[in-house]
Amino acid sequence: MTLFYLFAAVAVLASLLVISQRNPIYSVLLLIASFGALSGLYVLLEAPFVAVIQIIVYAGAIMVLFLFVVMLLNAPHEETEQDERLHAFRRPAPFRFGVVLAVALAIELTWALTRGGGETGAFPGAAVSSVRAIGRTLFTEYSFPFEVTSILILVAMVGAVVLAKRDVGRSGASAPPRG
Amino acid sequence: MPPVTPLLIAQLTLIVVVFTALLLSAAAMVWVERRLAAALQQRHGPTRVGWQGLLQPFADVIKLMFKEELRPKAADWLLFGLAPIISAACAFAAFAVVPFGADTTFFGLLKEPLRLQVADVNVAVLVIFAIASMSVYGIVLAGWSSNSKYSLLGGLRSSAQMISYELSYGLALASVLLVGNSLSLTGIVNAQAGTWLGFLPKWFVFVQPVGFLVYFTAGVAETNRAPFDFPEAEQELVAGYHTEYSSMSFAMFFLAEYINMVTVSAVATNLFLGGWHGPFLPESLGWIWFLLKVGALLFFYVWMRWTLPRYRYDQLMKFGWKILLPIAVLNLLATAAGVLYFGA
Numbered sequence: 001m002t003l004f005y006l007f008a009a010v011a012v013l014a015s016l017l018v019i020s021q022r023n024p025i026y027s028v029l030l031l032i033a034s035f036g037a038l039s040g041l042y043v044l045l046e047a048p049f050v051a052v053i054q055i056i057v058y059a060g061a062i063m064v065l066f067l068f069v070v071m072l073l074n075a076p077h078e079e080t081e082q083d084e085r086l087h088a089f090r091r092p093a094p095f096r097f098g099v100v101l102a103v104a105l106a107i108e109l110t111w112a113l114t115r116g117g118g119e120t121g122a123f124p125g126a127a128v129s130s131v132r133a134i135g136r137t138l139f140t141e142y143s144f145p146f147e148v149t150s151i152l153i154l155v156a157m158v159g160a161v162v163l164a165k166r167d168v169g170r171s172g173a174s175a176p177p178r179g
Numbered sequence: 180m181p182p183v184t185p186l187l188i189a190q191l192t193l194i195v196v197v198f199t200a201l202l203l204s205a206a207a208m209v210w211v212e213r214r215l216a217a218a219l220q221q222r223h224g225p226t227r228v229g230w231q232g233l234l235q236p237f238a239d240v241i242k243l244m245f246k247e248e249l250r251p252k253a254a255d256w257l258l259f260g261l262a263p264i265i266s267a268a269c270a271f272a273a274f275a276v277v278p279f280g281a282d283t284t285f286f287g288l289l290k291e292p293l294r295l296q297v298a299d300v301n302v303a304v305l306v307i308f309a310i311a312s313m314s315v316y317g318i319v320l321a322g323w324s325s326n327s328k329y330s331l332l333g334g335l336r337s338s339a340q341m342i343s344y345e346l347s348y349g350l351a352l353a354s355v356l357l358v359g360n361s362l363s364l365t366g367i368v369n370a371q372a373g374t375w376l377g378f379l380p381k382w383f384v385f386v387q388p389v390g391f392l393v394y395f396t397a398g399v400a401e402t403n404r405a406p407f408d409f410p411e412a413e414q415e416l417v418a419g420y421h422t423e424y425s426s427m428s429f430a431m432f433f434l435a436e437y438i439n440m441v442t443v444s445a446v447a448t449n450l451f452l453g454g455w456h457g458p459f460l461p462e463s464l465g466w467i468w469f470l471l472k473v474g475a476l477l478f479f480y481v482w483m484r485w486t487l488p489r490y491r492y493d494q495l496m497k498f499g500w501k502i503l504l505p506i507a508v509l510n511l512l513a514t515a516a517g518v519l520y521f522g523a
Contacts, residue, residue: 052305060312068338071323
């Protein structure tokens with residue numbers, strides 16, 4: 001249980017710090033720390049495969065791209081001093097929307113925290129976490145959602161290529177000579 | 180608190196031994212690299228410190244320790260300090276799941292056999308892959324936090340390179356997993372015991388020659404070694420991501436690079452070259468075979484560095500995405516079809 005509280009505390013604290021940072025690079029790094037703690041929680045649930053995949057996919061691949069983009073764009077520190085003088089409800093529309101979302105999140109969290117609890121003990125589907133079992137379930141029971149997801153990702157990839165290639169197609173003839 | 184048994188003491192000793200051996204292997208690699216480079220370029224290399232210059236790496240370490248620790252004024256001090264630690268920690272952590280010998284009782288010294296592996300994880304291959312993907316952060320953060328254009332360019336280049344080659348690396352690993360039918364490195368090594376027709380060892384390199392080539396090429400790119408050493412291309416980027424580092428923080432990057440080489444070679448030995456299986460020696464002395472195979476791969480690493488010129492950066496990207504990745508994908512598909520047809 002000590003380990004659970006340790007990982008849970010790191011995950012929650014890191015997530016809170018992600019949104020309170022002014023420097024986007026620190027936000028990205030804290031999000032990685034939060035993912036690492038989540039992966040520790042998966043290990044405690046006897047799902048080592050999911051834990052490692054969490055690190056490889058989220059912390060390893062996606063966050064590297066995030067960091068890459070933040071570094072390339074050299075995003076400036078957020079300036080929030082102006083807004084902090086106004087009351088939350090008197091800020092421009094996006095902020096008011098954010099306040100509504102925050103209230104909704106708070107209500108959901110209280111609901112979830114008061115409802116849950118009581119049931120403790122080991123995760124029932126520990127055996128499900130083996131790679132073989134995950135593969136089998138994915139390609140039999142959940143094969144339709146799996147294929148739909150892959151098409152979704154394919155669409156995103158094609159879209160990215162089209163967006164990135166747009167200029168080349170228009171001015172293909174007058175492209176600068178390659179050295 | 181678990182009771183103190185001889186096995187526990189042996190395991191703790193093993194951790195210390197592996198840690199020290201990794202440190203010493205980095206020192207040995209520095210010596211081998213310099214002497215071999217000298218031999219390939221028809222000069223002597225370091226010969227003065229100790230017999231044949233064997234103590235040269237230790238002299239270098241002492242020199243580095245007494246150097247001043249510099250930090251650029253505009254650097255982000257927290258990340259600047261953290262980056263070399265991430266690099267070195269990832270390098271050491273990856274080796275924890277690499278087995279390097281069969282279970283042994285040390286000639287009857289222990290009652291229960293001890294597995295020559297720091298941590299026995301049943302998804303060891305994926306753990307190594309995960310830690311390799313985390314080690315990018317050390318380099319990227321070093322490049323960014325130094326607040327220097329050379330460091331930043333080096334860091335960006337290396338992250339692009341590592342992301343590109345990680346895919347081929349992972350696909351090459353996956354094709355071995357299919358043949359070995361296991362995610363545990365011990366399981367994969369044990370699947371390579373024995374011989375075909377009495378003389379050809381059952382190494383996966385003979386089943387997966389393409390996989391081995393892809394793995395090793397991607398491994399060289401992952402460890403940022405020549406001919407893929409763009410992050411530290413001296414002629415263009417001074418020293419790449421560690422331009423602004425000095426003293427022990429520089430030494431940590433250096434250490435991480437050599438230990439990563441050792442880890443890539445050790446994993447290649449386990450996945451493709453039969454691990455600790457070999458003729459003549461009893462199973463309990465298999466780690467000698469393991470060391471020999473890893474040594475041969477490391478020798479190849481150094482040999483390659485001083486033989487091949489560096490690619491151009493666009494050539495590297497083109498090679499990674501348009502040649503290596505399709506080969507890796509086709510290899511994986513062919514392997515899967517073969518395993519399905521022959522039933523592994």
